[in-house]
Amino acid sequence: MWIFGLFLLIPLVEIALFVTVGAWLTLWPTLAIVLFTGVLGAWLVRWQGLGVLREIQAAGPTADPLSPLAHGALILIGGFMLMLPGFFTDTLGFLLMVPAVRRGIIAYLGARIKLSNVRMAGFRTNPAPDWVDGDYKDVTPASERSSSDRIERPSKWTEQ
Template sequence: MRLLIAFIAVPLIEIGLFIQVGYTIGLWSTLLIVLLTAIVGTALVRSQGAQVLSALQGSFKAMKDPTEPLAHGAMILFAGALLLTPGFFTDAFGFLLLFPPFRHLITNMIRSRLTSANVKFSTHQTSSDDTVIDADYTDISEPQSSADPTKH
């Protein structure tokens, strides 16, 4: 139900804002602002995405929990979609998602609603004998017949 309300409310808010802003500053200024927010937003998404990707790779190398960089990456991807969507309301929320403290707030809110098992990362420990035997085999044993009671 909430999703339905969002799909109805967001376009109505955007239309209202377009009318108000267009009336106040004019059509061409409004269109220029929409275009500029898309361009600036794309540049910010690229830089923020590169930072989060670096943090994700660092967490994998350090064998740390990667959920936070993954969540930030998902929010940055969503911010990019919002910023490419024409509109003032979606642009405002998209720019908020590019602000790291806001992403931390959202992450903490989501984390407080979820429960998960404690997952620990560790390297694979091998025994003192590191010999690996790679072989192909063919089973040449005869199949046992259930009809012959002498064979078990």
């Protein structure tokens, strides 16, 4: 139910801010700010996202990638919010671009999320001990084959 409230509340806040800022700055400066924050959001996602990627690569394969991946996800969400037209979403997007804010959100969510190991069942890495891996070659003479078995054009897949 609270998601429905957000879908209703956020556009109302954006409309109110557009009307207020548009009355204060007039139409064209307001539109210029909205376009500028969209372009800035795309640039910030690329710049900070590449920084997170470099951090993951520098840490090496043995390091825990959970925190950098969480930072990367919050950067993507922040960039998406910056690309949306509106002043409220731009403010939230800019806040998500600040590393200290992201660390705080990650710490808050990390205390409330419990991770557990998941074991995939039904897949074997090794075949069962009674399996036999082999190839075969059909040695039935052509005269004994039924008409449904005959291939009009021989294929390289059937020849050995």
